Amino acid sequence: MDNAIIIGAGPAGLTAAVTCAEKGLDVVVIDEYMRAGGRLLGQLYEEPNGNWWNGIKESTKLYKKAVDLGVNFHLNTAVNNIENSNGIWTIYTERETFHTPSLLLATGAAEAPVPVPGWTLPGVMSVGAAQVMTNVHRVKPGERGVIIGVNVLSAAIAMELQLAGVEVASLTLPKTNQMTQDAGKPKEVLDSLLHVSHMAPSPFVRYGSKLMKNDFMKKLGVNFYPKKGVKMWDIPIQLRKAVTKIYGEDEVEGVTLATINADGEVVSGSEEHIPVDFVCIAGGLYPLAELAAVAGCPFYLVEELGGYVPLHNERMESPLEGLYVAGNITGIEGAKVAAAQGRTAGLSMAHHAGMDELDGEIKNSIEWTEQTRDNAHIQFHPEIETGRKKILQQWDAYQSNKKRSVVSNSRGGIT
Amino acid sequence: MKEDEMIICRCEEVSYEELKTTAAKYKCSARELKLRTRAGMGYCGGRSCRTMVDKIAATSANDRNRTCVSLKYQPPIRPISFKNLGG
Numbered sequence: 352m353d354n355a356i357i358i359g360a361g362p363a364g365l366t367a368a369v370t371c372a373e374k375g376l377d378v379v380v381i382d383e384y385m386r387a388g389g390r391l392l393g394q395l396y397e398e399p400n401g402n403w404w405n406g407i408k409e410s411t412k413l414y415k416k417a418v419d420l421g422v423n424f425h426l427n428t429a430v431n432n433i434e435n436s437n438g439i440w441t442i443y444t445e446r447e448t449f450h451t452p453s454l455l456l457a458t459g460a461a462e463a464p465v466p467v468p469g470w471t472l473p474g475v476m477s478v479g480a481a482q483v484m485t486n487v488h489r490v491k492p493g494e495r496g497v498i499i500g501v502n503v504l505s506a507a508i509a510m511e512l513q514l515a516g517v518e519v520a521s522l523t524l525p526k527t528n529q530m531t532q533d534a535g536k537p538k539e540v541l542d543s544l545l546h547v548s549h550m551a552p553s554p555f556v557r558y559g560s561k562l563m564k565n566d567f568m569k570k571l572g573v574n575f576y577p578k579k580g581v582k583m584w585d586i587p588i589q590l591r592k593a594v595t596k597i598y599g600e601d602e603v604e605g606v607t608l609a610t611i612n613a614d615g616e617v618v619s620g621s622e623e624h625i626p627v628d629f630v631c632i633a634g635g636l637y638p639l640a641e642l643a644a645v646a647g648c649p650f651y652l653v654e655e656l657g658g659y660v661p662l663h664n665e666r667m668e669s670p671l672e673g674l675y676v677a678g679n680i681t682g683i684e685g686a687k688v689a690a691a692q693g694r695t696a697g698l699s700m701a702h703h704a705g706m707d708e709l710d711g712e713i714k715n716s717i718e719w720t721e722q723t724r725d726n727a728h729i730q731f732h733p734e735i736e737t738g739r740k741k742i743l744q745q746w747d748a749y750q751s752n753k754k755r756s757v758v759s760n761s762r763g764g765i766t
Numbered sequence: 767m768k769e770d771e772m773i774i775c776r777c778e779e780v781s782y783e784e785l786k787t788t789a790a791k792y793k794c795s796a797r798e799l800k801l802r803t804r805a806g807m808g809y810c811g812g813r814s815c816r817t818m819v820d821k822i823a824a825t826s827a828n829d830r831n832r833t834c835v836s837l838k839y840q841p842p843i844r845p846i847s848f849k850n851l852g853g
């Protein structure tokens with residue numbers, strides 16, 4: 352039996368592990384990847400203050416710190432189920448079974464797919480896969496590619512590919528359909544991009560954010576948006592184009608690109624062929640919460656947080672005894688916020704293990720998380736604050752419902 | 767290849783057309799759409815197509831205000847060998 356087990360060795364899980372170990376707990380960390388660091392490993396970009404954020408370095412630092420504190424790592428180990436009985440969590444992996452009274456789920460995020468005709472051809476990959484190949488394994492995904500889906504993540508990764516000497520022929524939209532919806536509509540995409548203008552060293556976005564304050568101006572902006580696109584870091588961003596098809600005999604040979612109107616409809620006859628040897632699809636991120644679901648944790652759909660999230664409070668407690676959540680499983684945000692949440696979770700777990708007088712530290716850690724969020728350089732959803740409030744309201748509603756049903760039970764009412 | 771023919775669930779080879787017509791006909795939950803078409807019931811456990819099945823169902827049933835999951839997760843959430851499953 353271990354005092355604390357953490358599933359996921361990303362910034363949230365690693366920070367929680369360090370925090371628990373500093374408080375004297377025996378800690379085990381389990382991750383299915385062969386290397387600790389999670390999605391932090393792939394991150395490489397320049398911050399507005401000119402510093403470079405190098406995810407590999409940050410991961411190594413955190414991992415070493417945890418190892419020095421005696422944290423036990425099981426890498427290359429996927430958790431396929433968790434179960435609780437009598438207050439003890441059992442964690443199933445292919446090789447071993449673990450037990451603990453205090454379990455943290457820090458499983459991060461997954462990428463949402465963008466279906467495009469031809470997307471099952473070899474050479475089509477998610478943009479995150481291209482990031483891992485390039486930045487972690489140092490293998491080029493191809494010589495020349497197209498990225499389908501324009502969002503914060505794909506813009507950041509396009510720049511990373513460029514740095515690695517891989518040509519990005521176009522960053523463009525998917526054709527709109529029931530699954531791609533707003534991701535295929537120039538106006539909606541422009542809306543979400545304007546919000547992140549501070550991180551884009553591009554005249555168009557900077558120009559845009561000042562001038563396109565109201566909806567009418569935005570519509571104009573899309574209509575006047577040059578059909579050829581604008582360049583950001585020398586990469587053409589084409590909001591008035593969409594990929595209608597990926598073609599090739601046995602592997603990707605190119606994409607068909609068409610002009611679209613402001614609502615995303617294809618202008619017929621505008622199709623052209625762009626030869627490429629790989630295609631990245633970028634559908635955005637959603638919280639990876641499978642284990643919380645099999646454990647029976649209640650969920651709530653909060654679009655601002657990226658999808659279905661397990662119910663939790665600011666102390667990173669779930670409604671299930673001894674089950675904690677931290678990082679992107681609670682909503683899509685940058686690595687620094689994930690780490691801050693990991694610290695809070697670690698403290699809550701130490702508290703659960705019987706450590707007294709942690710309330711002050713937990714309170715500070717919650718405040719620190721909010722500050723980190725306010726100063727975040729990368730933000731995946733413009734309304735993240737609203738999303739956080741929604742989930743806290745749901746938590747309160749859930750708790751008061753529970754109390755009410757306990758009261759009615761004791762009166763001999765509903766059972 | 768036409769848009770309708772593209773594969774959404776790779777494990778069970780379910781096309782966009784099949785999902786779209788089933789969703790339009792039954793205006794059902796994502797769970798029912800899954801059970802009717804087998805999309806999301808294959809080897810990967812729905813890891814690739816789950817969000818798409820969810821969206822198609824929500825659009826057809828006009829259920830944009832849904833807040834709860836209708837698609838369940840079943841253990842094991844990662845493929846494991848029969849030998850190890852049997853313990």
Ligand SMILES: Cc1cc2nc3c(=O)[nH]c(=O)nc-3n(C[C@H](O)[C@H](O)[C@H](O)COP(=O)(O)OP(=O)(O)OC[C@H]3O[C@@H](n4cnc5c(N)ncnc54)[C@H](O)[C@@H]3O)c2cc1C
Nearest residue numbers: 359361362363383389390430458459479678679685686689
């Ligand atoms: C493709 C991609 C690119 C991103 N790029 C950026 C970026 O450039 N900048 C930025 O700030 N943020 C980026 N993010 C957001 C990123 O999720 C956060 O920055 C941060 O890494 C989240 O930390 P985390 O600890 O919550 O999860 P992660 O870092 O995702 O770590 C989760 C870990 O859990 C493990 N895991 C999951 N399920 C299981 C299981 N069942 N069994 C065992 N192990 C499991 C995973 O292997 C992983 O190592 C990106 C996310 C993705 C998916």
